[in-house]
Amino acid sequence: MIRRLAIEGYRSIRDLVVDLEPLTVVTGANGSGKSSLYRALRLLADCGEGRIIASLAAVGGLDAVRWAGPERGILGGQVAQGTVRAKAVSLRLGVATDELGYAIDLGLPVAQQSAFDLDPEIKQEHVFAGLDPRPAGVLVERTRGLVRMRGDGGWRTLGSGMHPWASVLDELAGHEEAAELSGARRMLRGWRFHDALRTDRTAPARQPQIATRSVRLDDDGANLAAVLRTTIEAGWGYEVSRAIDEAFPGSRLLLPAVDGRMSVALEQPGMLRPLTVSELSDGTLQYLLLVAAMLSAEKPSLVVLNEPERSLHADLVEPLAGLVRRAAEDTQVVVVTHQQRLADALGGARVELDKQGGETLVAGREGPLDQPSWHWPKR
Ligand SMILES: Nc1ncnc2c1ncn2[C@@H]1O[C@H](COP(=O)(O)OP(=O)(O)O)[C@@H](O)[C@H]1O
Ligand SMILES: [Mg+2]
Structure with missing residues (x-):
């Protein structure tokens, strides 16, 4: 389970450390930075898939996403004057479980001699024991091209000449002596994110889809029917029926297959007749998509939902909360929502975000000492 998340210099987040529980609800007003936190988690997942640089380039590079405010926050002391930076540009992300953590530091190339000038560089990566990347717990350290590992007899070089765009998790996770690297990669893989489920008139889920066993829901929800059928055949039929019945009492889910399409x-x-998927309301379809997301046959280690209440009718908020709470017994869940009602119905641990002076903060924290401890490694 992910216990701690740290983000520095990303969009409205200058410096944020939050602890996560089996079910964590992230709330806050519009513009408070909820989606920034959500996207930071997505970037971390990209590190485990070896596509962090490509993901950053896709949104316009580091300059387009890095914190645009002053280096010192309003809680950390006086707001810096002017716009001159004292520190190097950096975006840092980290997560930790009780056993193992991973932190990455991204920056801009020193001298630009390439046509790919939106590409940031990986300056550092650390894999560490415990919840905080403080020096004593570091197990693997990557500084620019060099990767070192702490062994019984001190530091040992594991690799050199790493490309600035390649993560150690991708390049060296197969290294037989560095089990921590594959452990860290496993921690980041198998997370699932849902913020782009489509319910509009031309949504793919409204079209019959190829009937093939599907253990996870597509980003846009296209394989809805196949996921629900796979879940039922995997023995979770009771949970699916329960979720349907709580939302639409007396209703029954049908998954008709015609000519290999479901x-x-x-x-x-x-x-008098069943309603086909093209006739369902946006809210009903959204709910079915969320049922498929939460009950898919393959249970991810972490599911993150961004504003699942979108287009959901008020009557469906309680059933959704019940569905998510039950799923959170097997899978860690983070729900990002600005709807108070959903947040209250979900219960779980609450992280309330608040924007002050342009900076995303956790409501109620008085100063840096109120943050869970996290010591970014020095560059
Ligand atoms: N690079 C940046 N630096 C500082 N603030 C930013 C940056 N990019 C976006 N923002 C601000 O971050 C705020 C939070 O956005 P977002 O995470 O989408 O909020 P929410 O999802 O809570 O509505 C927005 O008000 C936006 O103006
Ligand atoms: Mg948002």
Whole structure:
């Protein structure tokens, strides 16, 4: 389970450390930085897949996403005057479980001699024991091209000449002596993110889809029917029926397959025929998509939902909260929402974000000492 998340210099987040629980609800007003936190988690997942640089380039490079405010925060002392930076440009991200943590430091190339000038560089990466990357706990350290590992007899070089765009998790995770690297990569892989489920008129989930076993929901929800069928065949039929019945009492989910294509339909009390997926309301479809996301046959280690309440009817908030709470018994869940009602119905641990002076802070924290401890390694 992910216990601690640290973000520095990303969008409205200058410096933020939060602890995560089996179910964590991130709330806050519009513009408080909820999506920034969500996207930072996504970037960390990208580190485990070897595509962090490509993801940053896709949104316009480091300059487009790095904290645009002053280096010193309003809680950390006086707001710096002027716009001159004293420190090097850096975006740092880290996560930790009780056993193992990973931190990455991204910056700009020193001398630009390439056509790919939106590409940032990986300056440092650390894999460490425990919840805080303080020096004593560092197990593997990558500084620019050099990778060192702490062994019984002190530091040992594991690799050199690493490319600035390649993560140690990608390049060296197979290294037989560095089990920590594959451990850290495993920690980051198998996270799932849902913020782009589509319910509009032309949503892919409204079209019949190829009937093939599907253990995880596509980003846009296209394979909804196949995921629900796979879940039911994997023995989770009771949980699916329960989620449907709590939201639409007396209704029954149908997954008709015709010519190798499968779709979703809902048999509802009082209706003379089942409603096909193209007839379902946006809110009903959104709910079914979330059922598929939370109950898919493959249980990820972490599921992150960004504003799942979108287009959901008020009556569906309680059933959704029940669904998420039950899923959180097996899978760690982070729900990002600005809806108070959903946050209250979910319970769980609460992280309330608040923007002060342009900076995302956790509401109620008085100063840097209120943050969980996190010591970024020195560059
Ligand atoms: N690079 C940046 N530096 C500082 N602030 C930023 C940067 N990029 C975006 N913001 C601000 O961050 C705020 C938070 O955005 P967002 O995370 O989408 O909020 P929420 O999801 O809580 O509505 C926005 O008000 C935006 O103006
Ligand atoms: Mg948002």
